[in-house]
Amino acid sequence: MSLGKYIIRTLIVVIPGVFLITLGVCIGNKLSFRASLLTIVLTMLCGICIGILSAYLNHKKFIAPIKGIVNHIHSLQEGNLHTRTDIAKSGMLKGIAISLNEMSDAWQIIINKVDESAQQVAALSEELSAEANQVAESSNQVTNTIHKVASETERQLQSMEESFEIVSLLSSGSNQIAENAQSVSTSSSNSLHIASEGNEKIQKAVMQMNSIQQTVNKSAAIITELGERSKEIGQIVKVITEIADQTNLLALNAAIEAARAGDHGKGFAVVADEVRKLAEQSALSSEQITRLIQATQLETSNAVQSMGQATREVSEGIAAVHFAGAAFESIQESIAQVTKQLQEVSSASDQMSSGVSQIVISMQEMTEVSENNVAGTQTVSAVAEQQLISIEEITKSTALLATMSEELRQLTMRFNNK
Template structure:
C-alpha cells in the first residue's frame, strides 16, 4: 500500500471497526448479563411461588387427614370393620386417595378396603412421627404391597384423649411430577423436586423418579455433571440459592428453594441459550452498524486525506526533481498548517541548495587546477555555514601543499649530494672488508690445524684413561682375592684347632678303651676256661686302642705342621695384600690424574671449537659488511637517480612562492629545519 491516502483510509476504517466492535461487544455483554439476571430473578420467584403452593397443598392434605382421623367411623370402637371399610372406600374415591389404612400403636396395619390386607408400618417414618401426635407427610416412598411410588399422609387417632393408632392415606407418588409438568418457564424452563438426600422425587421425566436418580452420585462418576452434583448437594442444606451447570452439553441456570413442612426442595432450571438468544438480533444490528460506520468513516477519511496527500505529493515531486539535479523548482502549497510550513521550509532548502551548487562548482574548479599542477589558485566566493569550514580547510591545504612541495624539491638536492658521499664511503668500506676477509680465512686455517692436534691429544688421553682404569680394576680384584685367601687360611687354622680337640678326645677314648680291655682280660683270666674267648676279644680291643692312640698322635703331628704352614702362608698373604692395596691406591691416583688430563684436553678442544666458531662468525660479519657496502653503494646510486626523478616531477608544479623549473643555486640544509607546517 504505497499511497498515503489509502493508508489513512485503511487505518481510520480499521480504528472505527475496532471501536464499534468493542462497543458492540460491551453492549452485548451488558445485555446478556441483564437478561441472565432477569431470568434468575424469574426462576427464583417461580421456585418460591411453586414451593409455597406445594407447601400449602401439603398442609391442606395434613389438615384433611387430621380431620378425617376424628370421624366416628375411625374413633368409635363400636364401629365394625365393614363399616369402616365402606366409609373409607367411599372417601378414597371422593378425595382421590388410593386407599386408607389404620395402624394400631404397635404398627400393625389393616388396609381399609375390600381386600383387607394387613401390613407392618412400624418402621415407616410417617408412623413413628404420627404415633407421637404429629400429623406427618412422608417422603416419596415405594409401596411394600405393589412397589409403586406413593406419598403417605398420616394423623394420630384419639379415643378419650389417648392415641390409639394412626390413620394414613396413600396418594399416587407421581402427583408431584404432574405438578412439576405444569411448572414451566419460556420454552426450556421447568421445575423438579429433590429430597434431603438429593434424590429426585418429582420430574417431568418420571423415569428419573422411578429409578431414584441422584445428581450428587452422578457428579462423582461423571465429571460433566460435577457442577450439577455440587449444586444438588447445596440444595440438601435447605438454603435458597442458584448457579450454572452443564447437562447433556447444554449450559443451564438453576434457582432452588426448600418446601416448608416437607423434606423436599424445589428447583427451577432454564437453558442459558434461550435467555441470550435475543442478543443475536442485537449482534446482527451492531454488525450492520459497524459496517455503516466503517463506510461513513472511510468516505470522510478519503475526503480529508485528499487535502493532506496533495501537498505531500507536491513536495515529493519537488524532491524527486532535486534528486535528478533540477533545482528550478517552485512549490505552490496554500496552507497555513504544518503542511504549509513544510512546503515553505522545503522551498528555502531548495534556494540554499542552489547556493551550495555554486560553492561546489568553485571548489571543483580549484581542485581541477590543483590536479593539473597549478597551486596558485584561490577561492574567491564568500561561503556560509559548514561550507565556510570547507573553504578554510581547502585554502589551508593549498598553502601546506605549496610549502611542502618546495621543501621536497630542496630536500631532493640535499639527498642527491649526500648520496654521492655515501657511495664513495661504501666503496672504501667494501675494499677494506675484502682485505679483512682474506686475513680471517688464513687465521681460520691455522686454528683448524691446532684444533686437530688438540683433538688427537684428547683422544690419546682418553685411551690412557681407559687403560689406567682397567689396571686399577684388576689390582682391586687381586686385592679382593688375596683378602679372601687370607680369610680362608684363617678358617683352615680355626678348623685345624677344632680337629686337634677332637683328636684329644679320641686319645682319651683310646686310653679308656685300653683300661677297659685290661680289666676285661683280668676278668677273663679269673673266669678260666669260660673266659678264654672273652680274653681274646679283650686283647684285640687293646690292640685297636693302641693303634688308635698311635694314629691320633701321628694326626696331631701332621695338623701341627699344617698349622705352622698356614701361619707362614697367612703372614705372606698379609704382606702381599698390603702391597696390592698400596698398588691399588697408587693406581687410583694415577687414574684420577689421567682423568684430569683427559678433561683438560677435552675442554681445550671445546675452547678451540668455540674460537673457530667465533672466527667463522667474524668472517661472516666481514663478508656481510663487504656485501652491505656494495649494496649501500648501489642504493646510493639508485637514491641519486630517484632524487633526480623526483626533481623532474616537481618541476611540473607551479608554486606561489618560487618557480621550481629553471631555479639555480644550492639547496638549503633542512636537516634541522622545522617543516611541520
C-alpha cells in the first residue's frame, strides 16, 4: 500500500474521532458557538497533523517493510533462492527479515547439497549398472562353460565305466592265466628238481617299470589329471600287450619243446596251448582297452579345450621293461626246458595280473574323481545361476536408483540456486 493511500485511510479514522471528541468537550464545557467552532477547527488541524505524522511513521516502520518481505516470500515460492530482504529498510520487522534471509541461505545450501548428491548418485548408478552388466556377461560365459564341461565330464565318466567293465574281464582272465601257470609250474617242479640238478638256476626275466612322474601346475583342472591318468593306463595296457605277446611266444616255444619231448611233453603241450589262447584273449582285451582309453583321452582333450585352461609341461616317464634272461648252458632234458619256459610264463602272468589290478585301482580312482568333478560343476553352475539372478536384481535396483536421482535433480532444478 502506498504512503498516500495509507495517510488517507488513517485520516478517515482520525478526523471523525477528533471532531466527536472535541464536540463532546465543547458541549461539556458549555462553550459558545464561536469558541466551540474555533476549538473544533484547531483541534482537527492538530489531529490531522498528528494523524499524518503517525501514518508516515507507521508506514515507514511497518507497512513499507512488509512489501519487501512479501516479495521475498513470493520469490521463494517461485524457486528463486537469491532474493534477500534489505535489513536496513526492514524497520520494526528487522527480526523477521533477518530470519527470512537466514532461511533462504539455509535452503540454498541444502538445495546445492541435494543437487550435488543427486549428481553423484546418478554417476555412481551408471558406474554400478555398467559393472553389473559386465559381471552378468562374465557370469553367463562362466555358466555356459561350466555346463559344457559338465557334459564332457559325464561322457568321459560313461567311457571310463565301460573301460572298467572290460578291465574287470581282463583281470579275471589274467588271474586265470596266473592260476593255470602256477598249477603247471607246481606240477613240474619235482621233475625239474630231478632233471636240472646240474644246471644253473634260471634267471627270471626282470621287468621294472619306472614310475611315471607328472609335473603339472597346481592350479590345473581335475580334467587334466584324468587325461594324464588315461595316458598312464595306456602305457600299462601297452606293457600288458607286450607281456601277452611274450606269453604267446613263450607258449609257442613250450609247445615246440613239448613236441620235441615226445610222449613226455604231451601234457605240457596241452597246457601251453591253453596258455596261448588265454594270452590271445588278453591281447584282444588290451586292444579294446586301448581303444576306449583313446576315446577317453579324446574326451579329456575336448574337456580341456572347453575349459580354456592351458596345460603345462607334462613329463611322462617312459616305462622301460628290461627282460634279462640267462642263457642255458646246456639242455639236458626237454622236460627241464619246458618247465623253465612255464616258469617264465607264470612270472609274466603274475606281472600281467598285477598290472591289471593296478589299472582297476586307477580306474576306480578316476571314476571317483570324475563323479566328484561332475558334482562340483553342478554346484558351481547352481551358484553361478544364483549369482546371475542377484546381479539382475542389482541392475534393476541401480536403474531405479538412477531414475530416482534424476527425479530429485528435476526437483532441485526448480530452484534458481546456481
